[in-house]
Amino acid sequence: MIQLKFRAINTIDDALDLLQMAIGIEFSTLPPYLYALYSIMPGTNAVAADRIRSVAMQEMVHICLACNISNALGKTPKLAAPTYPGPLPGGIGAGGTALIVHLLRFSKEAMAQAMAIEEPEDGPIDFPHEMLEAAAAPTFMTIGQFYHHLDKFLATQPAASWTAGRNQLDDRQFLPGAVFAVNGYADASRAIQDIVSEGEGNKTSPLDFAGEVAHYYRFAEIFNDQVLTKADNPQGFVWQGRLGVDWKAVYPAIPDPGGHDFSRDPPAARAAQDRCDEAYTRLVQELQRAVAGEGGRLGNAVRAMFDLRMAARHALTVPLAVPTQVSGPGFRYREGLNAESRP
């Protein structure tokens, strides 16, 4: 479970600071999920790959929605690329210990890490959103609690706090029905509900089996290689049947390529990493431009995302100095690299 250090939201600036932190966390979850996804050999683990991909897509939606809220409140968000291994920005793991996030190939370990990131605020199943209010002096808050807290604060703000149409992204081209402009509190509240319900689960029941299952459970299905299935029991579910995970159908990708010294590896491997870095850097740059008012650059960011995927798929086939090893993308942001989109 990722937590933020508790901080009261008394002003718009308080809200914006925490919102920026939440955006950073959402953004930082993408590389570990994508690293695991890319490392799956083509044509294998289709169901598991679909689940990871759907979570990653939702994280992208959450980033866009959170950025829309920030922009509507007057602040252009900053998309800062984290380094791996490392803590999520502002994030604190369960019990106050920082959760160090690694880039891991598709494995039980990677899924366990994803579950740790996505674990609902009071552990699986129970979901008492009101706990925050009940606590006399909370120390930490989960992402879900933060958003709930934010929603309550934003509900008290006057209409003048919102700037309609400021740097808003929408889904005319991509992610149909998921990304929408935030022009006031009603939009913001809807966005928050979407983020929380998809990430942690529906407020009353994260497992109502009517909508999408919350991220934690999607990863848990893969971890357990079982399908979370509706049941008439007190929990409301059972683990049933195989999901069809093949832990061996994975490229032998090293963990945390960001910390790997590629200077000892063959030129082809270094070139493959360079292509990954270039695409990732371009992705970050284009996305930053998109959330800063150049909405059309979202298409460039999407292209960069596809380029990153292709670069990753190639990199995962290029042997390192240890010929039984390969590397996925390091998700390294290259400062100073002016990576204009190719037309």
Next chain:
Amino acid sequence: MSVLETPRLLFRGRVTFDPIVTNNQPAEYDESYSRTVFNPGADVAAFRKAAIAAVVGGNWNPHGTHRSTFYETFLVGVDTGHGPTADDPIVKCPVSFAGMLVDVEPYGAFSSQLFFDAISFGIQGGCRVFAPRTTRMTGRYINFARNTTYNPAVDPNVAAGGASVVWQTSFPKAGGLRVDQHDSPVLRQLAEALEDDDVLGLTVRWNAYRTLYFDSLVPSNNPDLARQLQNKLTGGGFQPNPARSELVGVLGLWRKGEPASEPGDRALLTQQSASMASAHVRLSADQLTLDLANSVPETGVDLTKLNLGDLTAVAVAADGTTVLATLGTFGYDAYRREAYNGTAGIVTLKVDPAAATTAQTADIQLRQSDGAVLLAEAALRAIPAVPNTYLDEGEATRLAVLVLDRGRPASAGVSVAMVNPASSTSASVSAVTDANGIATFPLVGTVGQVESFLLVPGQGAPVPQDIDPQTTTYAYVRTLPADADVARLAPTWVNVHAQVLRNWEAMAPCMDNWLLLGDAAQVKSFAAMVRRLTAKSNFESYRFMPVTRDLTAGERALLYAFLDGTTTVAAAETPAPRSLRQQSRALRGG
């Protein structure tokens, strides 16, 4: 029978349509040769640039992907025989679908289909119907008068905005169809019904309507939005521009004797197309169920339904005028927008059993209160088992045509004519139905042609001049040239790119997302994947490449020779001489 029987599930939502439309014009695409048309000296970059320049002129989606995806689509009700209700646990569950929209006839509008892998009602682990594809979805009964806001006579670039389409396919029990009942009464009923030997599986039928370009409710804004899109395209990146439609749909039983890919219920054809489009109905011993999903126009972007007043279903004598029995009357409340959304356009009337008996053998009409006939039954309908067929040059197949007589397979001996309305000789071939109501035609396509065939049941029945998707049934056949000369080329990168890959590299910039078709090393490095995605055995798959299904045998042979690194290629048959029509089309293509 059919989805008009109960139990049935009702759904509603939205769908994106993201086709590349650059290939809709002969100046950019020659459908006879299945090739992109490059101006003299033009390369891929020049073609793409020209496609972007044409955006303002109506080429509204040069970066399309052909994908069609349901979104915000949920089950809104179920009907177990007592009218629609929303108290089943599967209600509000999502309906998930992703397909590839491809027209057999790139220049035309009557041959749309959706290639897909599966459709899901509900989520895995919960109440769900999971239906893997056996046959692609087929679009038929296009209604160009559906929405009065988008008038193609005023603005031809918004034609699809005014249209609606009936989509259908069916899923056999043995094809991996899965019903996870849990605590859902309707799914329990559905599962029990599937045990019946007469039930083949399930049919899904849905109606797409009010298609918005640029996601804009105001068509007059489209020119400005086109310029904005053009600016984004010029700025690089991936800039698709999917159109969006509303949809309502129904999932129900597929019984023996029912066509898989288009409605087979009793057909009530439009008599006043501006007021009401053709519909299908099911008559039981005491009930008439009308599928009006595609029929009643909306008067504007707000989707208000045209008020036609009270409508009465009657059974008439052979003169088409004399009323033999009145089946029932329903008012605007039954087909206004709110009702339409909740019932997927299905209206059910209780019918006096005696009247129902009369109507079993008489034509049914739907009339307004002043007696004006909106819909009139055509008893005989000839429906192709495979609505759209792709052939390679030299390939032959047989087309089975199911003849329905008031919604049931016709008896043996009914004559059916298959007519190519574009044929210079107006030639037609005839066949008669067997004991199962099926007439079979040999099908040998004309090389390099996209042909349409009207199917006209009944001895001496008048043959329409052309396809009218509201009233005629038809089949499409596309025969790709062998391209033997291409197959014989040396499998060098220059040849493979020039003769094969650059066609799609130019026409489909979205391919840059998945594979750079102009990058020899990348193409080679993904050889296994390219082979898998282009294999004819994967033709029905969602991910088949090229999406447009226009890779010729010669192109495939040359591509595979390059991927395999071989130096010689087995020769294909020499192409047959091209017909006058083909030459004409080639001329149109420049």
